Amino acid sequence: MLNFTHDSTARSWIAAAQAPGCDFTLQNLPYGVFAPKGRLERSRGGVAIGDQVVDLAQLAASSLLPEPAQAACSVAAGETLNAFMGMGPAGWQPLRHALFRLLSAEADPATQAKVRVCLVPLVDAVMKMPAQVHNYTDFYTSVHHALNVGRVVRPENPLTPNFQWLPIAYHGRASSLVLSGTPFRRPNGQSRAAGSQTPVFGPSRRLDFELEMGFFVGPGTALGEPLSLTESRDRIFGMCLLNDWSARDHQFWEMDPLGPFLGKNFCTSISPWIVSMEALEPFRVPFGRSDGDPQPLPYLDNATDRATGSVDVQLEVLLQTRQHRARELPGDCISATSFRHQYWTVAQMLTQHTVGGCNVQSGDLMGTGTISGPTPGEAGALVELSLGGTRAVPLPGTGEMRHFLEDGDCVVLRGWCENPGAARVGFGECRGEVLPSINLNAM
Amino acid sequence: MLNFTHDSTARSWIAAAQAPGCDFTLQNLPYGVFAPKGRLERSRGGVAIGDQVVDLAQLAASSLLPEPAQAACSVAAGETLNAFMGMGPAGWQPLRHALFRLLSAEADPATQAKVRVCLVPLVDAVMKMPAQVHNYTDFYTSVHHALNVGRVVRPENPLTPNFQWLPIAYHGRASSLVLSGTPFRRPNGQSRAAGSQTPVFGPSRRLDFELEMGFFVGPGTALGEPLSLTESRDRIFGMCLLNDWSARDHQFWEMDPLGPFLGKNFCTSISPWIVSMEALEPFRVPFGRSDGDPQPLPYLDNATDRATGSVDVQLEVLLQTRQHRARELPGDCISATSFRHQYWTVAQMLTQHTVGGCNVQSGDLMGTGTISGPTPGEAGALVELSLGGTRAVPLPGTGEMRHFLEDGDCVVLRGWCENPGAARVGFGECRGEVLPSINLNAM
Structure with a gap:
C-alpha cells in the first residue's frame, strides 16, 4: 500500500538527499546502528538521509515526535535494532512517517533547526552491526x-x-x-x-x-x-x-x-x-x-x-x-x-x-x-x-x-x-x- | 590427567551420592542452571550432588571458598553458565576442586553445616537452559x-x-x-x-x-x-x-x-x-x-x-x-x-x-x-x-x-x-x- 512517504515529488531540506544517484532519499530512510567518531562506545540507532545520519538517541531526547513515534524512536535508539524490529509495523510505520515529516522540505524552519542538532555527517558515523543476529x-x-x-x-x-x-x-x-x-x-x-x-x-x-x-x-x-x-x-x-x-x-x-x-x-x-x-x-x-x-x-x-x-x-x-x-x-x-x-x-x-x-x-x-x-x-x-x-x-x-x-x-x-x-x-x-x-x- | 577428584574411594557426606546407580556422585559434580520452585525468576548456577543441588549463588555469598574458586563461583552463579564457560580451565578446575573438598566426607562438621544451607533438593529445582546458545x-x-x-x-x-x-x-x-x-x-x-x-x-x-x-x-x-x-x-x-x-x-x-x-x-x-x-x-x-x-x-x-x-x-x-x-x-x-x-x-x-x-x-x-x-x-x-x-x-x-x-x-x-x-x-x-x-x- 502506497502512502504519502512514497510521493516521488517530496523533497528534503537536506540538499544531498536530492543529489543524482543518492541512495538515501527522503523516501528511503534506512535504519542502521552507528557510533559517532571519537565516541565509539556510544552505539545507537540512526537513519540515513542524504549525507547525514539522524541520531535517534538525540531525536528521542528532543520533543519533536508525537506518540507513538516517540516510543518507537526510544526503542530504535538502542545499541541494536532487535527490540525495534520486534515492535512490528505498529512501531515501524509511525516512526518512519514522523521522520519523513521532520525531514521534508515542508517542515517549518524551527523544526528543521531542532532536527539539525540531531544530525551526524555520514562520514563521521562508524557503522556497527544493526542487530545481534541470534540465528x-x-x-x-x-x-x-x-x-x-x-x-x-x-x-x-x-x-x-x-x-x-x-x-x-x-x-x-x-x-x-x-x-x-x-x-x-x-x-x-x-x-x-x-x-x-x-x-x-x-x-x-x-x-x-x-x-x-x-x-x-x-x-x-x-x-x-x-x-x-x-x-x-x-x-x-x-x-x-x-x-x-x-x-x-x-x-x-x-x-x-x-x-x-x-x-x-x-x-x-x-x-x-x-x-x-x-x-x-x-x-x-x-x-x-x-x-x-x-x-x-x-x-x-x-x-x-x-x-x-x-x-x-x-x-x-x-x-x-x-x-x-x-x-x-x-x-x-x-x-x-x-x-x-x-x-x-x-x-x-x-x-x-x-x-x-x-x-x-x-x-x-x-x-x-x-x-x-x-x-x-x-x-x-x-x-x-x-x-x-x-x-x-x-x-x-x-x-x-x-x-x-x-x-x-x-x-x-x-x-x-x-x-x-x-x-x-x-x-x-x-x-x-x-x-x-x-x-x-x-x- | 587424574587427580584427587578422581579417587573412587572418596565419599560425600550427602548420603544419596553413594546410592547404587546414582549419577551425581562426588566425583561427578555436573553444572546446570536452575530456579528454586516458587522463586522461578531467580535462575542461578548449580552443581548436582546425590539428590541435592548446590546453589552457587548461595555458596558465593558464603565465606567457604578460597580464591580463585570464589571468583569462579561468583561467575558460575549467574543466570547462564556462558561467562563461567568462558573462564577456561583456570576457572573450572579451582571451583570443582573446592566443591569436591566441601562435599567430601572429610570436610569438618562446621563446614558441612555451612554448605548444607546452600543445598536445594533436586526435586525442588526447576531446571533451565544451562547456557544461552548463540550457535x-x-x-x-x-x-x-x-x-x-x-x-x-x-x-x-x-x-x-x-x-x-x-x-x-x-x-x-x-x-x-x-x-x-x-x-x-x-x-x-x-x-x-x-x-x-x-x-x-x-x-x-x-x-x-x-x-x-x-x-x-x-x-x-x-x-x-x-x-x-x-x-x-x-x-x-x-x-x-x-x-x-x-x-x-x-x-x-x-x-x-x-x-x-x-x-x-x-x-x-x-x-x-x-x-x-x-x-x-x-x-x-x-x-x-x-x-x-x-x-x-x-x-x-x-x-x-x-x-x-x-x-x-x-x-x-x-x-x-x-x-x-x-x-x-x-x-x-x-x-x-x-x-x-x-x-x-x-x-x-x-x-x-x-x-x-x-x-x-x-x-x-x-x-x-x-x-x-x-x-x-x-x-x-x-x-x-x-x-x-x-x-x-x-x-x-x-x-x-x-x-x-x-x-x-x-x-x-x-x-x-x-x-x-x-x-x-x-x-x-x-x-x-x-x-x-x-x-x-x-x-
Whole structure:
C-alpha cells in the first residue's frame, strides 16, 4: 500500500538527499546502528538521509515526535535494532512517517533547526552491526543460480527435484557475520582434486563471493507457531545486501551429504543500512516464476504474493583488485542483475522457515541465496561467471583476469530501486577484502 | 590427567551420592542452571550432588571458598553458565576442586553445616537452559550411523568419500533448542513418496529421535583464529545428552543439495546437567577408528587424541508410549551403545570447526551426531533400527511395535560412565514427548 512517504515529488531540506544517484532519499530512510567518531562506545540507532545520519538517541531526547513515534524512536535508539524490529509495523510505520515529516522540505524552519542538532555527517558515523543476529539462515531461491551451479557439479541433474516445490535453505553461522568493510583471511581447509583419492589441506584456491540480499525478521514466534504467507509479509522488517563468501573447493568436498559448512562459515558480510519493506513498496513486482512452473502448494501461495511478492532491486558487483587501487580505479562491474528474478519471495521463505514449528526471533537474518538473472552476465558468483573456473572473467580496467578471487581483491555489492513513478531508494554498498591466509604449518 | 577428584574411594557426606546407580556422585559434580520452585525468576548456577543441588549463588555469598574458586563461583552463579564457560580451565578446575573438598566426607562438621544451607533438593529445582546458545552445530561422526543411514538412502554408495577425512557437520538451529522435559508438536512439512512426481504437505509420518551427545565450548576464539587439536581439548567445558529429533520424510525430500533444515529445526532437546571434561577423564579411551582406516591429516591428529581422544560413555534409549504410562511402566530400552565408537573425537570436531577461521563463542553447543555402535541393537535412531521403516521395532513391555514415533511417545536418553577403577559418573536423562501436530488447513 502506497502512502504519502512514497510521493516521488517530496523533497528534503537536506540538499544531498536530492543529489543524482543518492541512495538515501527522503523516501528511503534506512535504519542502521552507528557510533559517532571519537565516541565509539556510544552505539545507537540512526537513519540515513542524504549525507547525514539522524541520531535517534538525540531525536528521542528532543520533543519533536508525537506518540507513538516517540516510543518507537526510544526503542530504535538502542545499541541494536532487535527490540525495534520486534515492535512490528505498529512501531515501524509511525516512526518512519514522523521522520519523513521532520525531514521534508515542508517542515517549518524551527523544526528543521531542532532536527539539525540531531544530525551526524555520514562520514563521521562508524557503522556497527544493526542487530545481534541470534540465528542466520541462508536460502537458495534463484533458479538461474541453481541451474548455473548445478551444471558444474551435477551436469546430469542440475536442478534438484525439490527446487520448484519449496524454498531450499540451510542454517548459516551467526558468529561470523561481519559488517561491510571488515576484511577476512582466505580460509584454510580440505579439498580433493578431481581424480585424486586423497584430500589436501591448505588455503582455498577457489575463493568466491555470492551476491545476495538479506532480510531481518521483525516480531518473533513461539516454538510450534507457523506463519501464514500473509503474516510473514508483515513480519519482515527490511532488507540489506549480503555477501556469502564461499570457498568452492572446500565446500564441494565437504558438503555431501549435510550441506555447506567450512566452505561458508569463515565470513559473511552485510551492508550496514536496512531498507524497510515500506520504502520498497513502490518497487514490488510479481514473483519470478514462469507459466510452465508448478503451482506452489497452498501454504506457499496467495494472490498478493503472486502479484507483488518480489521486489525489483537492481544489483551490481564490482571487483576491485590491488591494481585497480594502485591506479585509483573504482573496479570493474562483473555482474548486474535484479532481485526480481528470484523464484521464491521473502514471504514464502519466512513461511517455509516456520511451517514445521521452528521459532524465529527478532533480528534473525535470512539470506536469499545467490541472486543470478537469466543471462550469463547476470550471474551472482565467480563459479558461474567463470563456468566452474574454466573461463577467465576479464577485468577491462586493468587488463587482469579472474577465475576466482585473489588476495587483495575487494568485492563491492551495490543495490538500488528506480522506476519512473518513484524516488530512488538505495542500499549503499557491501564491501569486503580478501586478506592472505594464515600459515597453519605450525598446527 | 587424574587427580584427587578422581579417587573412587572418596565419599560425600550427602548420603544419596553413594546410592547404587546414582549419577551425581562426588566425583561427578555436573553444572546446570536452575530456579528454586516458587522463586522461578531467580535462575542461578548449580552443581548436582546425590539428590541435592548446590546453589552457587548461595555458596558465593558464603565465606567457604578460597580464591580463585570464589571468583569462579561468583561467575558460575549467574543466570547462564556462558561467562563461567568462558573462564577456561583456570576457572573450572579451582571451583570443582573446592566443591569436591566441601562435599567430601572429610570436610569438618562446621563446614558441612555451612554448605548444607546452600543445598536445594533436586526435586525442588526447576531446571533451565544451562547456557544461552548463540550457535549450535551438529556433527556426523559415527561411521556405523553413516553406514546404516547410507544403506537406506544411498545403497550404491553408503559412506561418502569425505567421511573418513573430516568430521562432517552442519549448522543447526539455536532458537529451537529446548531443555529435557519440554514436549514438542509433530512438525508439518513437505514430503514426496517414492515414485511420485508431486510432494504432499502434512504432519511428518516418519518422526524419529537421534541419540547424541553435546559439548559446550569454553573460551571463544576470534574470527580467523584456528585451534590446534591440543588447544581444542582444553577449550571444551563439558558434555550433555542431546536428542536431535528428525522428521525423516521432510528431511530426505528437502536436503539435496544443502542439507537438513525443517527436518531437524523444529526441536532439539538437551539434558540439563553438563558433566565436565575433568569428571570424564577416568573414562578416556582411544578414538574409535580401525587399523585399515586412513591416517587423519596432520592438523586432525596427535598422539594424545589417538590414545585418549574418546570417552566411554554408556548410552541407552528408552521408548515410553502412552500404553507404558497407562500401565506405569518405565518404557522399553530400544538401543544401547557407547560413545567410544565415534569415528571422530570432540577435539577433532572443534579443531575442524575453527580451522577455516570460523569463530566460536563461549556456550556454543556442538552435537556429536547420532551415536550408533557396530551391532544392529546399538543403532541410535529408529530409521536405523527399523531399517528405513521396513521392519517394526518391538516394545516387549506393552506388545506394541514401532517403525517411527507416534503421538504421545516419550523418548528418554540416558548416559553414564563406569569402570572398575572409578566412581560412577552419570548424565541424568534427556526426555521429550511428541505432541500431535497442529492443523494447518486454515493456513
